[in-house]
Amino acid sequence: MRTWIRSFVALWVGVVLVLPAMAPAGTNLPFEGVTVNVLTFTGPQIAEPLQRRGPEFGRRTGARINVVTVPFSDLYQKMLTDMATRTNSFHAFVFAPQWMADFVPAGYLEDLTERVQRDRALQWEDIAPFFRNFSATYGGRIYTIPLDGDFQMVYYRSDILRRVGLTPPETWEDYLKIARALNRQDLNGDGTPDFGSCIAKKRAAQSYWMFWSIAASFLQSQGTQQGSFFDLETMKPLTNNEAFAEALRIYLETGQYGPPDELNWDVGDSRSAFVTGRCALTLDWGDIGTLAIDPKTSRVKDKVGAVILPGTRRVLDRKTGRLADCTPSLCPYAVRGINHAPYAAFGGWSGAINRAAPPRVKDAAYAFLSYMSQPAQSNVDVTIGITGFNPYRISQFRNIQLWVKAGMSEAAARNYLGAIERSLRSPNMVLDLRIPQNQRYQQIVLDTALAKFLARQQTVPQTMKEITDGWEAITNELGRAKQRRAYLESLSIRR
């Protein structure tokens, strides 16, 4: 017994002496003991790469990345209340860059200009100018690090369209025609009828961007600086006219060729349905392109095509307020008489730092955001569907092999990147709303009115009136001149 005790004591002493020697040399790690609380929206997309890369970054730097997620509809409020009440429990945010219009003037976000200029590993110039200027910069200063590039596009089943002799949609009428023709056909060979069109239309989610993708080509025809939300002189909303009514009609009609419970579908549902072969067409950000090559879930690998958002031959004539046929003067950027207005919806998820965070935590948070955006990481993440990150670096558009390596055929990669690049280069690209309290304009007034319209709770005129009255009330409340100034500034950014 005594021998046993002696052995145990010796072993214990040995463990106590040896363990510290075996521990990693913590002093070499720059952010040892630093915890960074990062707030973003409930994944899996966006949160997934942060949660996956966090421990990886921690092993290199010693920092602990704690990713906190909330539903998308709660993200804005969570950020604002955390900073405004000086709770400051979150040190970094991955959020919609549109909201900088509220966060930057209030002094909540850290100015990252100097850090970015010193950071060679970030390769700032490799980020496409639009994302550097729209998603990252406010008032000439850099406040966010872009992690994602966002354009909405239309995806179609290339195999099905080829089989039935249809071409990809160029106009919204084409979209409806294809959806009508393919609705209730078996598109994935499982013996059950599928859907002509699948669009996420759930309320309090991300569906209002889908609607604006349709409305944009009716509302903006004279280049990016014309804007699609307000009249530039009066700041009156462009939401109560024939063009807007036509966009509402198309949006409603897509539902006739969609799943029965489409009103409850979020982007996760429409993406899942499309990559499992249940839909002929869908409207989405770049995620479908990479989800379609995921061997675990996709049944449509190399059967997917992407096109720039369909356009229209009739647009809003702002002088008369009527819907008018495209003419060279009315639609100077039209292609074969069709006005395309690719919508940079959302702008792309971007990372920012809470100005009130402790200095060392800010350093660690910046290092993490930079690490996420550096080509070594982002060039991989943008090719993985689940990340929700879409290409935003010039190198990601040029390097086709990156996509081939991820599982895309070369033709599919060229088609996918070509659609994004065509949107990015369009002189009539539609910028998202970036004025104070844009979240109230879009996520509340527009979203609620659209939801009521889709549920047939109100008619087209009632919907247009509700949106117009709601937007006018916000503009009057916040100051028309101030809102107009912010709107004009947001439209004049360099691309």
Place this chain on the structure above:
Amino acid sequence: MRSRTPPVPRAWAEAKPASSAHARLLLRSAAWLEAQAPKVFLLPAVALVVALSIVPLFVSLYLSLARLQFVPGGFVLQFVGVANYTKLLVGIERPHFLGVLQPPSVPGWIAGGLAGAVLLAFLARSASRVGAGAFVGRCAFSLVCGLCVWLGMHALSPGGQPGTLLTTLVYVFVGIPVQYGLGLLLAYLCAQDLRGRRFFRVVFLLPMMITPVGIAYTFRILMDLGKGPFAPIWRALGLSEVSWANDPWGARLAVMIGDVWQWTPFMFVVLLAAIESQPEDLLEAALVDGASRWQAFWTITWPQILPVSSTAVLIRLIEAFKIVDLPNVLTNGGPGTATESLTLHAYMAWRTLDIGGSAAVAYMLLFVVTFVTVSYVQLVHRRIVEER
């Protein structure tokens, strides 16, 4: 006349201090302390109630009269008077709160006319039976009920839509009678000498123990006609292409079914206790005298459980107005705003940091709940309890 001075402890009174002045001071101090003791003991509870209930009530009242604005480094509350209430009642939030109002249809006029006649008859009857104060109260009750009827006539007519106020009233006044009816039926069955009744008592109680969010998710899956567990049945019936979520009344019905499923156990357990506590000799005597089961229930059991029933309904009445989790998770308030309750309306406003608007909705809810519960207590509950 009795002295209000509290008694001095005997041991203190018998003590012999060095000086009599000192003793008097000591006695007076002791008496004062004794007199203050109840207040001191009550103070923590009162302070807690004031801090946690009264202060927030006034703060939220102020918030409902203000607008939150963000400024560099923080926020300010700008006083805007009754603007948030005006917005709800006559401004841009009116369709959301009161609904889209259209001229009533013929059935609407008939229903409204009938309801108006009932209210007038109620007032005429009250005029000869109650005192002046009570009559004024009944006039106020009739007026508010009349306004609700008017709102219903206009919002439920073709082209109209109920707002969050009417939707909440539907949840309450349709849901509670159904919950009560089912709860009473189950309680009556479980009070019988049946095999396995103990098992069923536990089973019937389970829904009340599950978190409402869990119930909402469960119903969301159950009611998915295309993918849910009953999908093969719906497919066989040719209903897989139908979605309750697209129809406003279908979605409201789904919310009410979930609410009934969750809260029927509350009625069940209260009514079971009431049924089981009634004296058995009365029942036995009635049955021996040849009364049927129905007669025994209607003439003996029912009058005895009525006061307990009324209390259970009162508790549910207060609680049901606050429904939020089911419509939020099950339908997100949709389609459109069809299933949005007043609490969800307030939450949606709060989520966009329209704190003033949110507080105004919450205060409107408080007015409605207070009016309904006071009316219920005055007109129903008190009468039932007093008659007993």
